[in-house]
């Protein structure tokens with residue numbers, strides 16, 4: 001199992017009143033499964049993704065990534081796990097402007113000590129970037145930049161890919177193409193996917209769908225607490 005979440009909760013104590021953003025969330029993700037995370041704005045999707053990526057701390061419950069409980073790891077170890085096991089794609093591509101497309105793709109794999117030039121080259125070609133490798137991010141389109149972010153996230157063959165509306169700012173046709181490339185490339189890399197999306201059309205292309213409603217997992221139209 002690549003991801004095991006049990007009774008996860010997240011509370012923010014920053015304001016006058018504590019805000020419980022996630023309550024008793026439990027689900028699992030096997031091998032190379034793909035899961036769409038849906039739910040209305042403010043339901044806690046991004047918060048959940050940040051917790052799984054170790055970018056924020058849970059208030060309670062368990063998050064096992066590839067068998068390691070990240071809720072009890074010190075910050076340095078979470079960063080290491082993120083580097084070694086998890087790939088991240090956000091709506092903002094976060095490309096490094098001073099690096100070429102090719103170097104951007106290799107960047108995280110190099111950091112993880114797992115840069116495989118043949119795989120990076122194959123991935124870039126597979127994802128349609130072969131003619132843009134020596135260009136800088138400013139010289140390519142939004143759709144192409146998003147392809148770079150996807151290739152970069154998959155270059156180190158992560159066990160788990162976390163994607164927060166990865167095609168959210170692309171037109172529908174480009175989004176369809178880019179998502180297809182992401183799914184095919186992840187399958188080839190042996191990578192499971194947890195993807196936040198507002199698009200039912202995109203969610204339907206994933207193997208499983210899970211909806212959050214006010215921080216709880218909703219099944220069959222009803223928000224339920226995990227047993």
Ligand SMILES: Nc1ncnc2c1ncn2[C@@H]1O[C@H](COP(=O)(O)OP(=O)(O)OP(=O)(O)O)[C@@H](O)[C@H]1O
Pocket residue numbers: 012014019021039040041042043044045046047048
């Ligand atoms: N640092 C914070 N302090 C207090 N509340 C927060 C904080 N970060 C997020 N929240 C609240 O947590 C809730 C869930 O936010 P989150 O961004 O996870 O929702 P979301 O489902 O991803 O929404 P969207 O679809 O609009 O991106 C929101 O009500 C938000 O206001």
